Amino acid sequence: MVGKRVNGRTYYYLVESARVSGRPRITAQRYLGSAEDIAAAMDARGPVPEHTTHLAFGDVAAVWATLERLQLVPAIDEAAGLRRTPVGRYFALAVLHRATAPGSGLAEWWAGSAAARFVRPRLSADAVRDEEFWRVTRRLTPSQLERIQDAVADRLGCADPIALAVDLPNFATYAESDTAAAVLSGITAVVTRDGAIPLVSNAYRRGEPDVVPFGVAVDRLARRHRGTVTLVFDTGQHAQLDLDAGLPFVGALPPADYPDLLAWPASARRPVDPERFPGLTALDTRAYVSGANRRVVLTHSARLHAAQARSFAQALSSATRQLDGLALALAANPNRRPREELLTEISRITRVRWVDRVLTARLTGTKPGELRLESRLDEAARARLDQEFFGKQLLVTDRDDWPVADVITAYRARYHLDSTFRVLNGSFVEGRWNEHRIAVHSLVTVLTTAVTHLMRREADRAGLDLSVRELLDQLSGIGETVLRYSSTGGRPRTRRILTRRDATQQRLFDLFGLAAYAP
Structure with a gap:
């Protein structure tokens, strides 16, 4: 000493x-x-700390660890072909920011995270700004953006030759403010069967006359993917598609159009996979769809059933209260509203999904002062609704060789993708938008989705069944606390420690190797 x-x-x-x-x-x-x-x-x-600062660590470090493992920065730089422009660095920053703090600006996020401590090469705070990101990416051409996505897809290491093609017409809404004219954007993407990881995609403006139809867009993306693609569509989209066009498909049908299938008793269904799909049963049969005898799978989810029953009970209670209030008003006060106006009001109250099946309203009288309202709840119809509709989905496919679990997994990929896009984009994206910026923003969203879905798949294989939102929420709970001690004559001393972790957080800490990024 x-x-x-x-x-x-x-x-x-x-x-x-x-x-x-x-x-x-x-x-x-x-x-x-x-x-x-x-x-x-x-x-x-x-000594007692003079003050403390809390920084985001767990989610930032886990995403950065994944980006480093994928070698995303050099892959993007090579694909862009711009030697002196740090395109890869700024795309990596944008993905890291979008995954961990999508509602904030780059500078705000950087100041509140531990990223500056381990992101390499080191960046000054002035370099991490939205303006700098747009400056670096402003000259990227559509072909360069396409090559960047293809290069990242190659790094993802998804070996399954069979991929899924999905179309999401409500990908994002772009506007300068919530009162300005908005641009509605959709996206068609090819994703993996396992994990719904986006590989290639194409964003488009809805309502434009030159929008490429779903089937044509899938053909183009399939050539970029260089593998077999199975079309996945939602209820309503099947009417726009030719199921005999040659593309394999898995899609949803309106259950109400097939009452005979809905009438099958619960005993006809079998558990799908208690580990992968707890509480899910299915009936694997055939029916005539679009003029041909096709394989259909009727599923019933106990979780979906409970959610729909709860939502319906709330809607029915609201409609009943409104009708009762209207009936009391008609009985207590002289009514001067014409009969047609009251009928319109009653129709508005009962015109809610499924409510009009069980709740009926009868308006008696002809003159305004004589009008009275009676309503009745049909309990038998309510029981049929609960038995025949709640918790059920009807899928159709020409993949006759796939197990039921694989058919359901393929269809649910669309919802996993849509859910993540909503987390990353919010209800609408505010900013100064043009065609180029929308293309760059869309690519950042797709790359972020690919990285976070890859992380979710790794967690799932490690025995942690978490959605992307749940995964990032768990990781964000691992914070970094900076303790600053006052000076005793030399430099002020700083100590950094991580917050306490629960069992799930510790498993994620180990899975993503966060010890290498800890202070």
């Missing part, structure tokens, strides 16, 4: 010495403080 005299006070250092080139040299030293500091430490009473 050696002491150094500073401004009349002595401060002590713990040093290690060794011979270097034959001469004794100090090879390491650790600041201990003044004699009072050392005495306080010996008495187990250390």
